[in-house]
Amino acid sequence: MDDHDWPVIESETEYDTPWYQGGYDLVEQPDGSRKRYYWAELPPAVVVVAVADGDVVFVEQYRPTVRETQLELPAGIVEDHTDGDAHGEGVVPREGGESYESAAARELQEETGYAPDETTLLQRYDVATGLMRHERGIVVAEGLTEVGADLDDNEFLSVRRLSVDEALTAARTPPTNDATVEGILLAKEDGYL
Numbered sequence: 001m002d003d004h005d006w007p008v009i010e011s012e013t014e015y016d017t018p019w020y021q022g023g024y025d026l027v028e029q030p031d032g033s034r035k036r037y038y039w040a041e042l043p044p045a046v047v048v049v050a051v052a053d054g055d056v057v058f059v060e061q062y063r064p065t066v067r068e069t070q071l072e073l074p075a076g077i078v079e080d081h082t083d084g085d086a087h088g089e090g091v092v093p094r095e096g097g098e099s100y101e102s103a104a105a106r107e108l109q110e111e112t113g114y115a116p117d118e119t120t121l122l123q124r125y126d127v128a129t130g131l132m133r134h135e136r137g138i139v140v141a142e143g144l145t146e147v148g149a150d151l152d153d154n155e156f157l158s159v160r161r162l163s164v165d166e167a168l169t170a171a172r173t174p175p176t177n178d179a180t181v182e183g184i185l186l187a188k189e190d191g192y193l
Contacts, residue, residue, distance in 0.1 A: 004030040041133040044078040046103040047179040049122075049187040050114060052144040056167035056184065056193065057112050061157035068175045071160065073183045076107035078137070100124065100137030108141050110150045112159045117143025122186050127178075138183045140192045164193045 010026040024036040050057035050073075062069045080097030098106070101119040109115045122138045151157070162170060170176060171184035187193045 006030075009034060038131070039133055040131060044100075044135040044137065045075060046078050046100050046107060046137045046139055047183045048074040048104045048108045048139055048141050049183045049192065050074060050108050050112065050116065050141040050144060051187075051192060052114065052161065055161040055163055057108075057114060057144070058160045058162060058167070058170070058180075059111055059157045060160055061155070063177075066175075070175050070177050070180075071170055072177050072180050074108050074111045075179050076103065076111070078103040100139050104137075104139035104141055108144075109147060110152070111155065111157065113146055113149035114141075114144040115147045116141035117145070120192075122183075122190055122192075136179070138186050140187055140190075142192075164188075167193070 007028045008025045009028060011023070012026075013021050013023040015022045020040050020042045022038070022040045024038045026034055026036050028034055048057075057074065058071050059074055060069060060071050078098050078100060100121050104119045105116050118141070120140045120142075122140055124135065124137045126132075127134045127136050149159075167184050168188060171181045184193070
């Protein structure tokens with residue numbers, strides 16, 4: 001099976017929304033059979049672990065998809081994808097596009113009103129590879145200055161600052177989302193918290 005290249009016989013986009021595309025690839029499996037593998041494709045996103053005077057900056061907002069108010073890290077779409085190597089190093093923007101670091105600074109300012117002096121990419125990875133074509137970057141933002149928020153017309157959120165201990169507890173206590181847990185725990189592991 002190691003030498004099987006999983007040929008794609010057919011690739012079909014079945015729906016296209018403003019947020020994502022969905023479809024399937026008809027693939028030849030190692031035993032010669034064919035199977036449809038369904039996927040949803042989303043643009044890359046960034047999650048921001050913003051550290052201000054020993055606190056971590058969160059946003060709290062209602063998420064209609066899960067019908068709950070969530071305490072989350074600031075996050076958003078990376079505009080005009082980025083390119084980089086398979087290990088998340090050397091990430092550079094495509095012409096006219098954003099790096100994870102620049103997307104983090106923009107999203108943080110838009111959602112929370114804080115502008116960072118420094119941003120550092122901690123990790124870049126694929127999310128839910130059994131179903132999604134979606135890449136996420138976790139970025140730490142430091143040296144925050146209040147400059148005023150610029151919310152999108154669908155963003156109704158509150159900014160909350162938690163101590164590191166409170167942030168670590170929040171990351172493991174419902175309601176949270178996957179971005180909160182991953183970002184907080186990675187930042188803690190890498191010594192930023």
